[in-house]
Amino acid sequence: MKPVAIFRHSPTEGPAYFATYLDRRKIPYRIVGIDAGEPVPVDATAYAGLCFMGGPMSVNDDLPWIPQVLTLIRDAVARDVPVLGHCLGGQLMAKALGAAVTRNPVKEIGWGMVAVLDQPVARLWLGADLPSFLSFHWHGETFAIPDGATRIMASPWCPNQAFVLGRHFGMQCHVEMTADLIRTWCRDWAQEVEALAGRVASVQTPAEMEQGISEKVRALNAVADRIYDRWVAGLAG
Secondary structure, three states: OOOOEEEOOOOOOOOOHHHHHHHOOOOOOEEEHHHHHOOOOHHHHOEEEEEOOOOOOOOOOOHHHHHHHHHHHHHHHHHHOOOEOHHHHHHHHHHHHHEEEEEEEEEEEEEEEEEEEOOOOHHHHHHOOEEEEEEEEEEEEEEOOOOOOEEEEEEEEEEEOEEEEEEEEEEOEEEEOOOOHHHHOOOOOOHHHOOOOOOOEOOOHHHHHOOOOHHHHHHHHHHHHHHHHHHHHEEEE
């Protein structure tokens, strides 16, 4: 089987639970270290699927690798090679497919509820028994829904939490989190959002984010399993 290509855009935003999931399923993968200067592949068909992780940059930044990634995503969609995006990854997918990525009205950082919309595509990916779930968030921008795609998830602070286009799934929230990864991100909390805490309800403190972390991550990983199960079922041969 061809490997899944996992694109890492920042040293602290690797595949986390997604790698654990692939290892458990014995699905091969290769990490493409964009943050380490590794070149963007030009042929999507060399991989069974493409997965894009998060990152602190904006898809609208003038970075040399962004146009190359957008071209690769469009190639993958055209050739029906499944694409999966987490946060920045979902924004890259949206932009590649012609949708705008703009500043969200508020930063959404910490644990927050995500509603699964009551419609067929959402049920196909997440099941009929999951009306909502507690997810982890860390973003200041948001994507519009690309033409032809279906919005399937929403949150009170960000209405566009996920979209589906055939085999391709882009999301704004972070279902790939582990407890260790959350603690690592919390080390950057003071630098990024300390000034917002206490006056912006969508931003939590590290203490709030780490409260009950093991149980919350375990439940989140179970939701990720549903998404990943559906996504890997469509992997190219």
